[in-house]
Amino acid sequence: MGELTPSPAVASPWISARRLAAEVPGTRRGLALAVALGVVGAAATAAFARTLAVALAVLTAGATPSRLAPAAAAVAVVALARAGADLAARITRLRLADQARRHLRDRLVAHLFALGPVGVPPAEAAPAAEAALEGVDAAALLVADCLPQAALSALAPAVVLLAEALTFWPAAAVLLATAPLVPLFAHLVGAKAAAQSHRRWRELDRLSGRFLDLVQGLSTLRLFPHGRRLRLMAAQADDRHRCLTMGVVALATLSSFVLELGAAVATALVAAAVGLALVGGRIHLADALTALFLAPEFYLPQRALGAAYHQAADGAAALARIDRLRRRKPPGPVRGSRTLPPVAGRALRVVDLTWRAPAGDAVLSDLHLALAPGERLAVLGPSGAGKTTLLYLLLGYLRPHRGRIWVDGVPLERLDPVGWRAQVALMPQAPCLRLGTVRDNLRAARPDADDAALWRALERAAAAEFVARLPGGLDAPVGDRGLRLAGGEAQRLALARLLLRPASLILLDEPTEHLDPAARRQVWATLDAHLAGRTVMIVTHRPEEAAHAHRRLDLGAAAHSRPQAEP
């Protein structure tokens, strides 16, 4: 299978996390606070070990419970302080996650809408939305959990080590001696795990493509003897993914095994050293017990780091997916700010327009075209001749490689894209109805339209009759992508939606393709009146439909010469 789009390498999780922290404003302060609270927590833990050890020393000295009470009360107070620091740190991290999520998601959603239907084709809508929701959730944890954990894995052991050194320095020496071995080995294992992890993410990418196909192409897949096989293929992919993940997990836990082992051996060594020192009478029992309590705490943050690494790898992969979407540039004229005064119809002039497909073939070359306000042009040509491309160029969703488009004497790239698109109404080849009722769909085009206006538009699109017959009428659900309606019904509903828009340039891409001849005649009878005065471009392959236009432009045979609009 030719891999035209290999997944980009997922950067090291920590690098991704730092990059994200630099991007989200306010993160540095929150991170500093979270880390500071973590250090306070580590200090509280050391204090807890100390107070508990003192209490126990009092206990072994044969103290009465009444003499023990103050020591026990000190333990409780320190426990309260520790819990407080813990809660404050958690809430700080929670707010960090919230902040990062909002920042990433709002930007990404705005970017997706700026990319438009060319940058995010309808079939990509679901995975793009998934990246903006689930992906953002995973990426936000990079800054909220993984980064503070990484900082604390260095700082918290330092606090514990200091406490240990103040209590019983030989124990601190043991901890210090074993400490570097652990990150060293973890790093060696981690490098191997990263390579495996990369393979795993590629597999996961393929897996989600399969799921998407299964979900979106369901009705088509069921028609083929091997449609059900796809479920098996997804199951196999799932199995492969599990094997790869287990490989990564086995390696990742190997590093935590080394950590555990290091911690265990160090604890045992500290216990032996403390024991011998006690026998020699060199330390008090309270110090000895403190040293014992503290020893495992030294390794605890590093163990948490091992767990965080997994999360970080997930987050980095999600961020890579988000970045792939963010790298797509809005192709259209984005710099413009001019707006046009409202008129009935626009004047269009297209000069020397050339646009090449990403593969390099010229789809449109040297196109010249002039349209007066209120003029109607039929665009004809074989499939692949660039008819739809021309419409997207006019909407500013594609940028021409050469040539220019003028609207009422203003170059298209000088216009404010949102304001310009509000003046244009497009009916795409495969209209997309939204999940909801007939009314929801029509109101999407004009939110303030009342029922009478909706029925008028339906009437014009020859859709009033069938909508009236639907159970619920305007409140009848149309299903995802209008799949509850017959093809011709969905098309007429889309047409009614288009007619609700107050546009001065109307672009129709095969507007009556799925209609029967009677409905087609009915639609055109009312459409002719509605389009009067507006500038209209109709992409069609039907000569009788082209007859409703004033002129025709044939992109067909002349694709490589200079197609001219002929009067």
Added chain:
Amino acid sequence: MILGRLLLGERRPIALAALLAAAAAAAAMGLAGASAYLAVRAAGRPPSALALLAPIAAVRGLALLRAGARYGERLAAHHAALRLVGRVRARALSRLLRAPPAQAVGRASGEWLRRVAADADRVGGVYADAVAPLLAALFAAGSAAFALPRCGGLAALAAGVGLAASALGAPALAALLGRAAGARLVAARGRLSAELVTDLAGMADLAGVDADGAARRRLGRLAAEVDAHRRAVDLAAAVAASLAALAAGVTAAFAAVACARAAARGALPADLAVPAVFVVVAALETARAPSGSLAALGEVAAAARRLLPDPGSPAPAPPRRLPSGFPVRVRDLGMRYVPHGPWALDGVSCDLPEGAHVLLIGPSGGGKSSLVHVLARLLPYQRGSVHLGGAPLEAVPERELRRRLAVCEQRPYLLRASVADNLRLARADAGANTLWRALEAVDLAERVAALPGGLAARLDGAGTVLSGGERRRLALARLIVADAPVWILDEPLAGLDEATAAAVAARLRELAGGRSVLWIAHDPVPVWAFDAVWRLADGRLAGADAGGAGAAARPAPEPPPSLPG
């Protein structure tokens, strides 16, 4: 409930992981106790260091045991979790494949994708995130609480209560607080995801409509709602975890007092009092681990309920029957989308004998696509009968049906895979020559040959971009590859320019010899001369007198159909 059943289904790997978790907890508690005992014995200045050898050996052995058990536990837990994810996903997918299309497409496809991918992960991860730590916590708290009552007194009781609060109370509190918010979070996230997908998919249709940003503001409000629920769930987890930490600290103090009293009374050997406190402290460390993670349980349960609703009892499958030949016979067919609703097909009777070519026309909404869906067994019908090769349609095994009946839908779907993969969906073992011939027939061979990679060129957003007409022709090529004796073509030439349409129609005509064809169209079909024209309007069929679709008008090139009965 659902979660419980799921976990039961994977009980063996889960039991193994739980066993290892308990072993790790026991080793950790033993290690703490042994090292404390070592210190206490040493503080007593034994006459010889030999007296310390046994506790030192115990400390080392338990340390190694703890490390090994934790490693094994982690591997086992991941294994169990991944198996759970796979199981959940497989069940969700088969449910999706079994659901009638009208029901399946009732939901936004983005919403389904989210369920199959993310929700399955979440539901499967419940073991590693919540169940395993909880089991270990219960074990640790239980074994420590077992030892404490021997100390007797109020302090011991308080320590027991503290352990219970840490191991059971905090997780229960988290689950309780997170429950309602989690369910609301799942619902709100579903709404947001559906809205976002719809808005993105409709960008071309509604370009410039949202100039004042109202739709974007609505999305923003939905997102803010999701964030609020998410914060509530996270806050529940944070509060529960901190409360568990507090309970652990206070419990340690009470345990110290309890052990002191017990030692003073002589109920506990003096040199065991300190190790006992160490054991309790170690138990508390394990016991408070799951506290926060259970806040996500409400969310996961809500996701599981939506992903895997209780399966109703499946309709009994009729006995299987192999069709002989491929005549299609429809008698008094009645179909409607909703019970008691209007009939979409009302008393349709027709015959499509082997080798007959029939044109089906009618206004849109008249029932043409409904008939296609019934014949392709994508939708159930409520009245009448449909037979394929003498066998009732519902009795024909799936494979046999798909081999005999090839459908080119009005809106065919192409996989995000290579050209070859898309074509081989129809016949897995088709050779490259077969594929090229099929592409040739739809006038697409040259275009595909020019693609980078040829047949291996991938058809996804980032790769090859085919125009609307090219995609439709590729779907037709897929139909040709299927090589089925019955073709059902739903507006196969829609969107093609006249010249291409004529060329494709001519090639299809050549390939259609001997096959039955039901062609749905609005326009005259070039080159073809049909045996009969049926007209379907308001769910009623005209032009098809039961028993003869005019097959007699054209001798079938194959032996005449033999209709049993």
